[in-house]
Amino acid sequence: MPELPEVETMRRGVMPIVGATIVVAERAPCPKRPISITPRIDRLSKRLAGKKIAAVERLGKRVVIRTDDDQRLLFEPRMTGLVLIEAPPTVEHLRFRLRLKGRKVKELLFWDRRGLGCIYLLSAKEYDDKVNDGSIGPDAIAISAEEFRSRLCKSRREIKVALLDQSAVAGVGNLYASELLHLASIDPRLRCDRVTGPQWGRMYQAMRDILLAAIESEGSTLSDGTYRNALNDPGSYQNHHQVYDRAGESCPRCRDSKIVRIVQAQRSTFFCKRCQRKRDLPRMSK
């Protein structure tokens, strides 16, 4: 389930395509039900043919390829998508190919087992509009502490649910939301409008620490093994998970309370009831 660290690892993995010239874009042969590509593939290919790849960027959980004429080709991996330059896990789930020339790398691939992912090409103006109209919030790594707080603090939703809202902050998904709230010692059920100033500070710092550490580890590869880096190796951050998918185990911090699983907005949340409280415990006076 690619979240910010996994998508950042994909971005870094396909960086060698920068400077290459696009020859043609095509659907890979015969998936049962084709993934969503906008505009349709022949028109998308026509708009990209002959354009040079100027940069590979990332916005939240999307890989963004910028061409020399400022178009943006966006890849949304969703649950099981991978952006690759070689060796897809299987042939039958290969969905899309960008044929390239002028550099060592000859193709960019999109592979997606479940086919929930999608691809779209936007003009410079369409891209700017999308970023500015609020449908995609600021990236979780780039956002300031003040903006992080101000974009969330008025909501009455539970903090864990709000962290998943990509229009507020882009990049945090289900796994890292549980992890960062554990690191920040905050109850995932706490309403945003009841989070205190110190809690906002800790949450912001924990979000950065967790996401940056996970990028260092090239993301988390879960038991289904789908997510891989560009060299087809698994990430290693799953070995650092404190709470995610660890219900019933004792909390690694307090070594006492057991990690519990609850459901919020139809998604699993994992946390420690002892370490993560709605209210901070009063500080001991000397």
Add this chain to the structure above:
DNA sequence: CCCCAGTCCTGCGGGC
């Protein structure tokens, strides 16, 4: 406007 439940999809693991 804000928020939530339902939808898409495939592979897998648990239960019988």
Add this chain to the structure above:
DNA sequence: TGCCCGCAGGACTGGG
């Protein structure tokens, strides 16, 4: 052993 059902959670949509 084999089959079936439910679950996993990205982003989006429709409705309260």
